[in-house]
Amino acid sequence: MTESVIPVDAYLVASLPEVWFGVVMFALGMYLVLDGFDFGIGLLYATRNTEHERETLLSAFGPVWDANEVWLVAFGTMLLAAFPRVYSRLLADHYLLAIGFVLALLFRGLGPELREQRSDEQWKRYCDYSFIGGSFSAPLLFGTLAGRWVFDAATLSLPAVLTGVGLVAVSVVTGAAFLAAKGDPALASDLRPYGIGATLAYLGGVVALLTTVVLTDAGGAADTVRSLPAVAVVGSSAIAGAGGIALARRGAYRAWLASALALPALLTALIALLLYPTVYPPTGLTLRAAVVSPLALNLVTVLGLPVLLLVLGYFTYLYRVFSGPIDAEGYGS
Amino acid sequence: MNPTALFGAVDPGWAVALSPELASRAQFGWTISVHIIFASLSIGLAPFMVYFTYKDVRTDEERFARLRSFWVKVFAAGFVMGTVTGIPMSFQFGTNFPQFSEVAGELIGGPLAFEAKMAFFLEAVFLGVLLYGRERVGDRTYVLSSALVGFGAWLSGFWILVVNAWMQTPRGYEMISRNGMEVARLTDPIAAFFTPRMTWMYVHMINASVISVALLVAGVSAYIVWKRRDAEAWNTALRLAVVILLVSAPLQAVHGDAYARHVEDTQPQKFAAMEGHYETGQADLHLFAIPTSPDAITDPRAENLFTVSLPNFGSFLASGGDFDAEVIGLNEYEENPPVALVFWSFRVMVGLGFLFIGLALWGGYLAFRGRLSDSDRYLRAMIAASPLGYAALLTGWYVTEIGRQPWVIQDELKTSEAVSSTLTGAEATLTLIGFVVVYVGLVATALYVLKWLIREELRTLGREPSTGDRWYGPLPGVSDDD
Numbered sequence: 001m002t003e004s005v006i007p008v009d010a011y012l013v014a015s016l017p018e019v020w021f022g023v024v025m026f027a028l029g030m031y032l033v034l035d036g037f038d039f040g041i042g043l044l045y046a047t048r049n050t051e052h053e054r055e056t057l058l059s060a061f062g063p064v065w066d067a068n069e070v071w072l073v074a075f076g077t078m079l080l081a082a083f084p085r086v087y088s089r090l091l092a093d094h095y096l097l098a099i100g101f102v103l104a105l106l107f108r109g110l111g112p113e114l115r116e117q118r119s120d121e122q123w124k125r126y127c128d129y130s131f132i133g134g135s136f137s138a139p140l141l142f143g144t145l146a147g148r149w150v151f152d153a154a155t156l157s158l159p160a161v162l163t164g165v166g167l168v169a170v171s172v173v174t175g176a177a178f179l180a181a182k183g184d185p186a187l188a189s190d191l192r193p194y195g196i197g198a199t200l201a202y203l204g205g206v207v208a209l210l211t212t213v214v215l216t217d218a219g220g221a222a223d224t225v226r227s228l229p230a231v232a233v234v235g236s237s238a239i240a241g242a243g244g245i246a247l248a249r250r251g252a253y254r255a256w257l258a259s260a261l262a263l264p265a266l267l268t269a270l271i272a273l274l275l276y277p278t279v280y281p282p283t284g285l286t287l288r289a290a291v292v293s294p295l296a297l298n299l300v301t302v303l304g305l306p307v308l309l310l311v312l313g314y315f316t317y318l319y320r321v322f323s324g325p326i327d328a329e330g331y332g333s
Numbered sequence: 334m335n336p337t338a339l340f341g342a343v344d345p346g347w348a349v350a351l352s353p354e355l356a357s358r359a360q361f362g363w364t365i366s367v368h369i370i371f372a373s374l375s376i377g378l379a380p381f382m383v384y385f386t387y388k389d390v391r392t393d394e395e396r397f398a399r400l401r402s403f404w405v406k407v408f409a410a411g412f413v414m415g416t417v418t419g420i421p422m423s424f425q426f427g428t429n430f431p432q433f434s435e436v437a438g439e440l441i442g443g444p445l446a447f448e449a450k451m452a453f454f455l456e457a458v459f460l461g462v463l464l465y466g467r468e469r470v471g472d473r474t475y476v477l478s479s480a481l482v483g484f485g486a487w488l489s490g491f492w493i494l495v496v497n498a499w500m501q502t503p504r505g506y507e508m509i510s511r512n513g514m515e516v517a518r519l520t521d522p523i524a525a526f527f528t529p530r531m532t533w534m535y536v537h538m539i540n541a542s543v544i545s546v547a548l549l550v551a552g553v554s555a556y557i558v559w560k561r562r563d564a565e566a567w568n569t570a571l572r573l574a575v576v577i578l579l580v581s582a583p584l585q586a587v588h589g590d591a592y593a594r595h596v597e598d599t600q601p602q603k604f605a606a607m608e609g610h611y612e613t614g615q616a617d618l619h620l621f622a623i624p625t626s627p628d629a630i631t632d633p634r635a636e637n638l639f640t641v642s643l644p645n646f647g648s649f650l651a652s653g654g655d656f657d658a659e660v661i662g663l664n665e666y667e668e669n670p671p672v673a674l675v676f677w678s679f680r681v682m683v684g685l686g687f688l689f690i691g692l693a694l695w696g697g698y699l700a701f702r703g704r705l706s707d708s709d710r711y712l713r714a715m716i717a718a719s720p721l722g723y724a725a726l727l728t729g730w731y732v733t734e735i736g737r738q739p740w741v742i743q744d745e746l747k748t749s750e751a752v753s754s755t756l757t758g759a760e761a762t763l764t765l766i767g768f769v770v771v772y773v774g775l776v777a778t779a780l781y782v783l784k785w786l787i788r789e790e791l792r793t794l795g796r797e798p799s800t801g802d803r804w805y806g807p808l809p810g811v812s813d814d815d
Contacts (some may be wrong), residue, residue: 084438
């Protein structure tokens with residue numbers, strides 16, 4: 001019965017492996033955009049001193065972070081489903097980074113959840129350390145991991161570290177813009193300088209990273225970096241960054257959020273350009289060599305892709321329900 | 334076992350580390366043991382939560398509002414713990430067992446991705462609504478959110494068990510060569526998803542989760558009733574839990590018996606380890622086994638156990654009616670699982686299962702006589718039994734997973750071949766220690782959260798003269814001075 005519905009020996013469309021590369025990169029992009037501003041909230045949290053401000057940030061974080069984090073699972077499992085060798089090599093070859101990253105996520109997620117369980121200062125301080133420390137280490141380690149993957153670089157090499165730091169910086173940008181767009185003018189103007197500073201740091205970091213890559217030809221990526229699409233992506237990032245700064249200065253926070261969210265999306269586009277068609281540069285593994293057989297890929301396409309659209313639908317719903325002003329009391333329960 | 338095979342000195346100068354294989358297996362076993370408590374909490378609590386939310390919205394009675402609020406908080410705390418402990422699970426397929434991911438990628442990748450997309454997102458998104466959205470959405474949407482969260486939990490379990498069942502009884506694939514490696518290619522998705530083990534495992538696991546949560550709900554309710562006899566909500570919850578146990582506990586025994594026969598059919602080596610059966614031939618059924626010498630604890634076999642056995646009943650059950658049927662013994666195999674762990678885990682699980690039936694019948698009798706909350710002895714028994722569902726659930730999984738060794742995919746890939754070849758013993762030992770430390774803290778925190786919720790509940794119930802003494806059972810002690 002299945003055979004008649006789902007072709008066994010040929011991909012549904014000839015370019016289905018490339019489509020799936022796009023789908024996997026889309027999930028990575030969703031993760032970097034959505035959990036990115038969660039990390040940013042955690043990092044900006046360190047700059048807030050009053051209990052009221054801290055609870056305001058936690059109220060913005062609470063309803064959405066868990067759903068945002070699921071994009072990481074979607075990215076990982078779709079990578080496994082479509083390109084199993086990339087999944088296994090990526091994690092096995094970067095063992096400590098990968099384990100460190102999931103432990104950082106653990107501390108990031110538990111801190112805020114546990115904070116409200118007790119009112120004494122010591123307990124809250126430990127929970128805050130957990131939240132802030134996790135929100136800093138998770139993007140740093142994930143970015144370093146991505147840098148090692150894309151540029152075939154060592155953990156403590158310039159390309160890997162710059163990618164890690166860049167991810168931290170871009171998280172601060174989106175976190176600041178996300179909180180500013182929530183509508184509290186005092187909070188927005190407080191956070192704006194951090195967002196602007198982080199934008200400049202991020203753009204500087206991208207330039208430094210790509211210069212390093214061109215000079216050292218890390219992972220054989222120099223040619224790709226000099227290619228037209230990559231230059232266009234980097235140029236768009238500069239425009240989005242500069243535009244974001246201008247919008248933030250004028251207090252157009254919703255527009256700032258839109259341009260800020262473009263930065264991690266463009267970063268993902270750059271990663272995708274660098275990984276195509278050699279999806280695992282450290283061993284030179286290409287997309288077509290890594291992809292699963294037609295039946296398996298057709299099956300995840302037919303059963304999985306419509307569900308992905310549905311997921312986007314209820315994400316929209318979630319953000320609509322929790323859009324608008326936040327207050328320190330949370331949304332009530 | 335040869336100790337030098339287990340403990341390889343990586344750098345004698347500074348550290349002695351476990352071998353990558355042993356450390357990886359210990360790490361996966363430890364992290365899944367903690368994770369599955371939270372995962373099954375979501376599955377088992379889902380029907381309770383949906384029921385309380387529905388009754389709360391429909392009847393507007395204070396007792397259901399109270400129960401809804403309490404158990405949604407427990408669900409949410411468990412879900413967060415389940416998320417943060419669940420992500421390391423799928424990561425470890427890559428970090429520690431990359432050959433497994435690569436060999437089985439086509440077969441397990443799809444179901445794992447379906448789990449994330451169909452189930453995990455659904456739970457996470459609508460739990461946000463359930464927790465923070467009471468004032469922002471209508472009644473109907475609120476109840477629907479609760480049902481979607483519950484459905485997500487059950488669907489999540491479905492896809493995860495599709496993967497595990499395939500590892501026990503792999504079907505629907507052929508081995509091909511890709512990138513210089515023998516990997517499984519999907520040939521028949523229906524056979525691969527609905528393997529012979531799948532429905533057995535799903536029913537057994539869902540029911541085990543419901544039993545575990547029913548015992549937890551009963552224990553918490555018994556504790557609060559014991560402190561505040563007239564707490565209406567908690568009398569309701571206790572009755573509900575007893576009713577659910579009356580159905581689920583006997584069902585598990587009947588189903589488990591048939592399940593064991595299926596295991597004998599499909600994984601005879603595991604079944605032999607469960608029974609400590611070495612010589613191929615007729616098998617007795619050991620109802621009870623008591624060690625007669627210390628050896629029996631690590632090496633249980635007929636010679637060193639005092640058993641109450643039904644002669645040839647092992648053959649009878651395994652074959653479905655033939656007392657003389659041949660049951661394959663462990664001596665037939667070159668490499669066996671750690672028999673003692675499987676043998677004793679199986680006995681703990683079955684023993685606890687019968688205890689639960691007893692507790693359910695006792696509670697049912699008391700409820701029938703209308704004396705459920707008057708019996709101190711019963712309340713104390715249920716408080717003591719509150720964590721035991723998880724003990725049975727974990728030992729059941731130890732039988733399933735340790736009993737499959739040395740295979741990770743039955744008869745296809747050995748666990749030793751699946752372990753990362755680039756992993757060093759020092760790295761693996763380091764992360765193992767990290768996970769042990771962090772997860773001990775995590776479990777302690779989970780218990781602390783439960784204690785805090787109970788204390789708050791007692792507070793809001795008001796200060797009536799307590800009828801109970803301080804209790805040092807498995808639930809946290811809460812005195813009136815708190």
